[in-house]
Amino acid sequence: MVLKVGILGGANIANKISRAINSIPDVAQVVVVGSREASKAASFIERNKLVHASPVAGYDAVLDFPGVEAVYIPLPTALHVEWVQKAASKGLHIVLEKPIAIEDEHVDAIVKAAADANVVLFDGTMWMHHPRTAAMEAALQEIGPVWDVDSAFTFKGSADFLENNVRVKADGDPLGALGDVGWYCVRAILWAYDFTPPTHVAAHHGALFNEAGVPLNIAATLLFPGGRKARFLAAFDTVFTSKLEVYGDRGSLRLRDFVIPTAEHEASFVMATANGLADGDTRIATVEETRTVRNAVTQEAALWQRFAREIEVVCAGGRAPEYWPRIAALTERVLSAVLASARQGCALLPFEHRA
Amino acid sequence: MVLKVGILGGANIANKISRAINSIPDVAQVVVVGSREASKAASFIERNKLVHASPVAGYDAVLDFPGVEAVYIPLPTALHVEWVQKAASKGLHIVLEKPIAIEDEHVDAIVKAAADANVVLFDGTMWMHHPRTAAMEAALQEIGPVWDVDSAFTFKGSADFLENNVRVKADGDPLGALGDVGWYCVRAILWAYDFTPPTHVAAHHGALFNEAGVPLNIAATLLFPGGRKARFLAAFDTVFTSKLEVYGDRGSLRLRDFVIPTAEHEASFVMATANGLADGDTRIATVEETRTVRNAVTQEAALWQRFAREIEVVCAGGRAPEYWPRIAALTERVLSAVLASARQGCALLPFEHRA
Structure with missing residues (x-):
């Protein structure tokens, strides 16, 4: 059918x-x-x-x-x-x-x-539907409970984009860079924490808004139960990056093309062990492995x-x-809380979750 | 002699x-x-x-x-x-x-x-004395004025470390992770901005201090003139990472072993162009190049x-x-301001610079 x-x-x-x-x-x-x-x-x-x-x-x-x-x-x-x-x-x-x-x-x-x-x-x-993401979900189990997540998705919009695109218009997409590129970062953070809601949200100082009040550059910290954290940056004024790094108790996982893969039919991510430094702190002992996943169709x-x-x-x-609407709603509410924090002087706001 | x-x-x-x-x-x-x-x-x-x-x-x-x-x-x-x-x-x-x-x-x-x-x-x-750093200084000119910097240096201290090491003692190194691993991040940020002092400093919410008040996990945003920014994370409770990413108007530079190189006699960094996405946003068009520098002696x-x-x-x-004491003093004052912000509820503090 x-x-x-x-x-x-x-x-x-x-x-x-x-x-x-x-x-x-x-x-x-x-x-x-x-x-x-x-x-x-x-x-x-x-x-x-x-x-x-x-x-x-x-x-x-x-x-x-x-x-x-x-x-x-x-x-x-x-x-x-x-x-x-x-x-x-x-x-x-x-x-x-x-x-x-x-x-x-x-x-x-x-x-x-x-x-x-x-x-x-x-x-x-x-990106959630790429087979790489399923492979990364398995990999998250290997690196142990997640402790920290760092993500950024940025590009440098042209003068025309920053003036005329619907994504910088208060009557179009008033969440601006937060709703556009920031959506992916927040979704990735929530994904890494298995969609546990954060306990608190705080925007970072230094956000940039246009004259219509639409965020062009915004970063935030999300706090999760037990001292776990995450940070992200969403920007229309910074050269391209699309990174996700997840730090677990036993290692870390990272990739620089989490939103849109570099290649059409295969995609990779890097797994790193927890090891740290060796030989009297003269070299890095962490062992890294690149895992590649084939995909028959695009994400x-x-x-x-x-x-x-x-x-x-x-x-x-x-x-x-119920899963898909639930995670969409959670993502959106976190974005909304980040924006509220930015507008309240970057206050630390409790995140009120309704299941 | x-x-x-x-x-x-x-x-x-x-x-x-x-x-x-x-x-x-x-x-x-x-x-x-x-x-x-x-x-x-x-x-x-x-x-x-x-x-x-x-x-x-x-x-x-x-x-x-x-x-x-x-x-x-x-x-x-x-x-x-x-x-x-x-x-x-x-x-x-x-x-x-x-x-x-x-x-x-x-x-x-x-x-x-x-x-x-x-x-x-x-x-x-x-790391400032490694020949790679001189090569990166030249590379900073290629990627244009610096716009954003992201750095992290973390490791997961053992229970013994977190209990007994001098770096977690109020009467030893009371700046803790900030003074130890954070020093390198702040130095790298200042280095990328050619030692221009920040205008403001704000710690991020979610810092972790031990019972003696020594920071074990602390992150911050530094604001620089003209909307330029930087972020860093310094932690004793997060698996090893040692990263520096510099975003300029025309591209970016990054490395994951900026403090201590992975290999003894050569060290690399990655240069990326500004390009972003292509083909109707279906793939990344940014071109990356790894540059490797030989070093006869350790850094x-x-x-x-x-x-x-x-x-x-x-x-x-x-x-x-005067150069070396000046940059050491500037690094230290920024650390000090970050700690002050963390202790004042992550307030945005003007950075008072004395030449």
Whole structure:
């Protein structure tokens, strides 16, 4: 059974997702693309060679398109609640781009809409679906309980990006670098801690906001039970880095391409033992090993494969999994707490978790 | 002319320094080692094969030993001022282990003592004397003005270390992990910013202190003029890492063995271009290059080679260089400000710099 997908809007990232769906034709197929103008949808379809897709004007027409079973929502964050609610109410399964929402109440509304309608809700965190991530989950067991995590995802936006991109607009994606690149860092930290919520969150001094109050550079510390910690940096003003380092009791794991792999069909990470220094502190005794994982399809295609499998469970009469909305909501709430801390002089804020 | 060196005490690190001096016999020679008991000095001498050295009881006897020209002071930090002042007053050149002092006034007293006596004063930051560091200084020019720096130096101390080592004692090295491993991180940050002082300093929430108030895990953000930043983590409770990453306008530089190189006779660092993502954000376009530098002697021997050269200048009638005491003092003052911030609820403190 091939999943019939509709796409709301022609955001840049929708090109990548279209190509991913096209790469797994036995799993999913784009059948409709909606844009404010049908001509834009048509050129999106042509550019991405979506041979089975029809262009429509407006997003409602996507939801109502005959046969559509799932939607991809890459709209600006400010529009997420409305379109998730509409899609869910029509029984459509949803892949929602990150950040999923702006306000915590919107997070609740999104999760509730999906649960009430028993539809599968995924956020767009592609790296979680790469087989490397499963290998790293096994590796986390080897390095023992996690003690510290360090992550950064940064790039240096052009003058045009910093002026005009939706990701720096208060009425588009007001979480800015925090919601965009910071989403991945926070998700990775939570993933490394097996989605245990932090106890406290504190932004670091030195954050940079644009005139509209959108964060362009923001870093924070997250505190976890038992003295465990994490730090991250999200920035639109710093040259590219995409790193994740996890320190456990017995060793560490790291990679510099955790969000988007360097190569298309294999991806690596480095495992290091705990050893430290040797020979009277004259050399490093830590032993490192690079582990490489092959992947048949891209991580974005892997996301759609998993999404389709979850939908099949629901179609067979099962419940939509609570796992994906739960971790999306937790990620979003941590981002929201970091922003609140930054706006309160980098105060240490207790993180209030609701399961 | 071979520099005649005396060593005050048999601290662990003195073994490493003794071996370094022994490796450059045409440059320097240990002629005397003083310990509280002469027998301890004798076994230190025997263990390190210091064939030209005499054991003496007490540190005064080192300073008064016939022919001694320079001293190595690896004593607990609390004893630094006293022994620097005594050594300088006798015209002895000094290599002083880090952290150089506990209180800012002691920093001033140490720098003044060396300047007044016109003796060369080095701190024990060995990595600065590795030829790799000179190569990295050239590389910093390539990646453009520095915008951000991230550093960490951590190891997981044993239960015995965390209970009994001088580095966790309030009457020994009360700066703990900050003064020990944090020294290198702060020095590296300042080095990357060409020793421009920060404008502000803020510790991160989540620092861990022992019952005596000595920091075991401490992180901080340093702010520099023009929105530039740096972060570091210093810890005795986290598995080994020793990393430095410098982000410039045009690329980045990184290494994971900045304090102590992995290999004895060559050392590397990675240069990365600024590029970021390509192909519709499906892969990383940043190009990386590993640069390797050969070194004839260890970095600790290189420190003593440079120290001996500076002393020759002074012996020829020149002034002792102000550079080394200045950067040592700046490093120490930043550590001190970080600790003050941590003790004031991680407040953002202006960094008051006196040239």
